[in-house]
Amino acid sequence: MHRGSSEDLHVLRKKILEGDIIRTVLWLAWPIIVANLVNMSYNLIDAYWLGKLGKEAFGAPTVSWPLIMLFYSIGFGFSRAGISLIAQYVGAGNLRMANKSAGNLLSFMALIALSISITGYFLSPPILSLMGVPPDIYPNAVEYIRIIFIGIPLSFIGFAFNTIANSLGDTRTPTYINIVSSFTNMVLDPLFIFGYLGFPAMGVKGAAIATILSRSIVSFVGSYLLFTGYHGIKITFSDLGIEKWWIKKVVSxxxxxxxxxxxNSLGFTIMMSIVSRFGSVAVSAYGVAIRIIDVLSAFTWGINRALSVMVGQNLGAEYYDRSKAIVKKTMWLTTLILAIGSVFIFLTRDLTVAFFVPEKDVIMEGSMVLAIFTWSIPFFGLFFLGGAVAGGSGHTKIFAIISIIRLWVLRIGLSYLLALVMGLGTIGIWVAMTISNIVAGLLALLWVFKGNWTKRIID
Incomplete structure (x- = not known):
């Protein structure tokens, strides 16, 4: 495994600050795209095998993950702030402060993860009940979600390593480690779910255990690299304190x-409760559709992470005009990719839904979701491009407001109005999802072009 040196970091920095924009974006993005697909594979593989047990087992991770992400989001927001700081210090050539920021981030993520793990374990069953999870899914969901919460500290250390590596401009090393982790999950899932090769058949519980064990690989290998020397970053115990200056920056x-x-996560939890009112068929169709759309979104998430790194380092170096050019060219690239992907999803929607849950009622509902929702995906990409600019620049307030409007006013508000008040049923939910993406994408685009994010936030 290539650990990298400070000389390697200089080469990465030069490429990000001076290289051809599209080539550099793609060069940074493709390993992240692979890593995102790999990370998604945990849920996709779980979904594939659990679908063989029926829609009740398949629905367990579907109803659980919005709640899991609600707790995850606390750590993720501050993790993205870590990208802003580390990337801008690297862009400014201040490796000492980049190292300190990395150590503080690692400590902070560990502390947050422990508190989330304990809280989530005890609160998740009553919250799932309040969400109105269908009775035939609820027992499996409780079993699944509690195991995931037990393993959160291991997962969060891995997330911290990925953040630090990407901030430095190394998008490859985390990808290699995540591929090994995903392959491990792929092997363990059928063994633990169905009880092959002498293992006990654990069903939904087995899928959760396989996910936690495989994710721990990233945490252990990432920690080893950070403590033994990685691209000029070598964390020592003196770096692990959470210092006042770092907290002040990260909180801001x-x-x-x-x-x-x-x-967002709370909103998606409420969205899940609205969908749950229409039974396990609607839950399964929603789960399949979200997973299919996530696969396409993985490509733009990779590009957006690359965009955050490039914006962060270029702002750190005070290359403001180049930062604007990077955003503009990346916007056209993202829109093109998503437009092509949307057409493909629309044309193959029946086959892709059937791959996960080969039940006629789920296929019909899932196909309807995709037929309505697919055409808003390019706007969905523009919305997340705005998030990438916010994360890289450190100017996060306006995008946060747009994001809240998208979910709470447009998606949840319209879903409730159309599906429940006006009696349109699940069609109302799918239409509301589509409108929320289109409007939020246009608002994010207006903010990006206004350009008030083009100022670095480090001293």
């Missing part, structure tokens, strides 16, 4: 992101 940058992400 990360609080709007954390509010936005917590609000």
């Amino acid at each position: 940058i990360g609080t709007p992101l954390t509010i936005q992400q917590s609000s």
